[in-house]
């Protein structure tokens with residue numbers, strides 16, 4: 006304890022989770038640390054949930070960095086105690102309640118969320134619950150394995166509860182770079198010129214008087230299962246890496262590319278693994294997550310440096326990180342999500358953005374959030390921050406889903422998260438469509454020929470041919486545009 | 502002539518349009534100055550068009566800043582001599598050909614277009630045709646009434662033709678601020694901290710050897726008819742300005758707001774006029790167009806300063822500008838479209854973005870480009886640059902179109918340019934929906950109640966009620982989602 010709470014005056018704030026959780030009252034807005042199940046508080050939400058006896062007797066608005074683990078989202082959802090939830094989630098229980106519209110969920114660009122909290126768009130923050138490795142002598146907070154929205158929450162919250170996680174090593178101190186921009190009209194340029202530039206402090210500066218309780222936890226974050234790459238992901242990775250090589254050959258990208266952003270999941274992992282076996286060297290990552298494969302890439306100097314807002318590692322990944330922490334501290338920095346996803350930096354660096362689609366349409370629009378236009382999966386997360394402001398915006402998806410009953414290439418997506426204006430390249434295991442400089446009709450031809458699954462190509466061609474019998478820049482036939490989805494909902498298949 | 506071409510070595514490049522136009526050969530990519538029919542070349546394109554005898558004997562790719570006048574888009578379209586056209590247009594002849602798919606049109610974010618040209622995404626630029634007020638002793642170019650994409654085009658083009666427009670006064674020199682950013686990985690922060698900051702040069706620096714021909718023109722730009730504000734626009738302006746006042750009262754905006762971006766057209770004009778009669782003072786504009794009403798606002802010090810990439814004034818507006826040029830030169834700056842629309846600056850300044858929708862759906866998605874999902878109107882222009890990166894993104898539209906047969910508030914838009922993530926406020930003459938912090942179902946209720954026309958409210962409520970019988974975060978009924986558009990196409994009305 007005494008090595009984790011270095012501010013003497015705060016020692017008497019140390020208490021048990023149950024007592025600390027009493028600070029959270031019905032109707033409050035509670036904001037927590039946590040990003041892609043990493044670095045979120047566990048003991049306090051569990052204590053809070055176990056206090057709630059009856060359905061509907063208690064509810065809070067819950068703001069986080071991004072997705073958090075079951076100890077927070079599930080435990081409170083099971084007690085029907087979340088009324089409003091921003092800006093992102095990946096948890097089954099809460100997703101179900103969102104789709105039942107029992108929880109009001111707004112799906113917000115991750116870089117914009119914190120500034121909008123500061124602008125007062127979502128009201129006051131009553132309590133922030135922050136996972137930390139320690140509190141400094143000044144009373145400042147050293148976060149754990151993610152930064153997320155924590156600096157803004159600490160800045161704004163009336164009260165702060167700190168959850169010191171003793172499973173997270175003290176030597177994480179120094180891996181964070183905390184920078185809170187001024188708000189307009191006083192905002193200044195953010196002086197990041199390369200992914201490795203550090204511009205802030207290793208701690209989150211707060212008013213220590215706001216810390217009303219400190220609890221200790223030895224609970225691990227929800228485990229991220231390691232996703233082995235299947236053939237489909239490997240094929241997608243192959244097409245994508247071949248494309249990047251070609252871009253270098255044609256002088257459109259430098260030999261060490263430009264800073265890469267890549268999401269989480271199987272395909273992302275396969276792409277990163279693919280880079281390991283490629284001739285690429287001295288790459289950089291400016292992204293929002295660091296997953297296991299990034300450590301391998303850093304070891305091999307395929308990647309020189311990785312900037313992120315969270316460490317989304319498996320248990321083995323964390324062991325590896327901790328066993329070589331001094332080396333990795335020179336190669337990794339964790340920033341707030343506002344900075345890791347900031348349009349200014351992404352545009353300046355010329356990021357290569359690689360994100361995943363649920364479905365894409367033949368005219369280049371992408372759905373990343375709402376299955377069949379209605380059922381929320383996770384949310385847009387940072388994909389919009391990166392896709393819009395990158396120099397090259399790439400979307401990947403397997404060409405089929407649900408045992409081939411669903412084509413992820415459709416006439417018209419049932420929900421749009423990334424517009425035709427923001428999608429430059431689409432890759433499936435079938436191949437890659439380079440959409441730059443193409444008109445809608447040319448995009449459609451390229452996407453159908455290169456990306457669609459053979460079992461759906463004739464049906465897509467038919468849609469396009471029918472469309473082109475009419476006048477129109479984007480030759481849709483509205484009567485049939487959503488038929489594929491309607492058929493799937495009726496018959497379980499998109500096939501004619 | 503001698504006062505307009507100050508570089509002695511270039512005097513022998515002065516020639517007639519017909520001769521100059523010979524530099525443009527079949528198959529070339531030609532890039533021109535011009536933004537929102539302002540500052541585009543006229544004599545060369547007319548000479549080129551009159552050279553083309555037969556349909557299909559000749560075609561070029563035509564890149565511009567944004568929309569240009571009939572001397573360029575119409576004259577070449579009439580000869581079927583444009584094969585590819587980026588990134589924006591507002592011309593009837595070319596729009597028709599785009600909708601017939603006789604011209605390949607890619608609709609590109611205006612801030613992104615120039616960097617993508619530099620990245621080589623669209624191939625080589627053979628010839629640039631640039632309207633200028635003069636050529637400096639060094640051989641540099643002083644542009645006329647817009648900057649647009651000109652600096653990039655001059656930088657990249659193999660050859661440059663300068664069209665000196667003698668109707669545009671020499672004293673325009675000094676109103677421009679030309680800054681061409683480095684490309685990644687060497688890009689640096691763009692040091693604009695307020696709309697009035699000048700960071701570049703008053704001229705476009707070029708290699709004078711690239712100037713292969715200089716012609717003189719006394720042709721005026723296509724006339725922008727002045728749009729008087731009707732009642733609907735005035736009502737929209739009223740709701741919007743009341744909302745801004747409330748934001749100030751509630752401490753979410755400073756008293757002089759944050760830099761405003763506003764489009765062209767009737768509603769935009771009414772909003773600017775509305776500001777004139779409001780208590781607001783010392784506002785600033787960071788936008789892409791300056792229209793007549795901005796001059797009035799500058800005169801009254803409602804607006805202190807206006808930054809833009811183009812002057813889109815009526816004849817009377819230009820007269821007023823020219824008669825008071827010294828005063829206005831302290832209050833107006835023209836930048837390249839990459840800078841006027843740059844995500845970095847818009848985000849830093851915290852711009853208030855006000856753009857126009859063709860239609861919006863009840864879940865907050867906006868269509869700005871494709872009527873009935875198929876027919877291109879103009880293009881996304883700068884609306885995406887501003888909406889995504891602003892601190893407050895507002896869309897306006899009259900609630901009905903085509904004598905009330907069309908509701909601009911629909912169950913599902915037929916094309917998405919601005920996603921639910923990017924639309925914070927929707928305003929019609931009926932009222933204003935503030936969507937911040939709302940879930941889709943709450944957005945739908947707010948948009949229907951506040952924005953829809955009374956004659957369509959019951960039908961919209963019915964759609965929503967039916968949707969909410971099912972599970973789903975976004976309660977669409979895909980079978981009916983596009984019925985309103987389908988009905989309009991069949992029967993001429995969206996009414997049930």
Ligand SMILES: CC(C)(COP(=O)(O)OP(=O)(O)OC[C@H]1O[C@@H](n2cnc3c(N)ncnc32)[C@H](O)[C@@H]1OP(=O)(O)O)[C@@H](O)C(=O)NCCC(=O)NCCS
Nearest residue numbers: 268269270361362363364373382383384385386387388406
């Ligand atoms: C798009 C996204 C949901 C894909 O995630 P993923 O894990 O690669 O996707 P999966 O292939 O496992 O698909 C997820 C589910 O959707 C289903 N699915 C996939 N495509 C589908 C489609 N077109 N129609 C219907 N269902 C589909 C899958 O079958 C799977 O369902 P199941 O869980 O019932 O088996 C995810 O990447 C995401 O949330 N992206 C948005 C956030 C983001 O991009 N963040 C930025 C970087 S971190």
Ligand SMILES: CC(C)(COP(=O)(O)OP(=O)(O)OC[C@H]1O[C@@H](n2cnc3c(N)ncnc32)[C@H](O)[C@@H]1OP(=O)(O)O)[C@@H](O)C(=O)NCCC(=O)NCCS
Nearest residue numbers: 764765766857858859860869878879881882883884902909
């Ligand atoms: C959206 C946009 C087309 C609206 O322009 P506008 O001049 O205000 O629109 P109008 O109300 O005059 O409508 C234009 C036409 O579309 C029709 N229209 C408008 N809404 C419609 C709808 N929902 N369905 C069908 N037609 C519609 C109008 O009837 C009119 O047709 P007409 O010319 O045959 O009479 C225009 O603002 C635009 O191109 N925006 C994108 C670019 C942009 O925002 N730039 C950034 C700032 S400069």
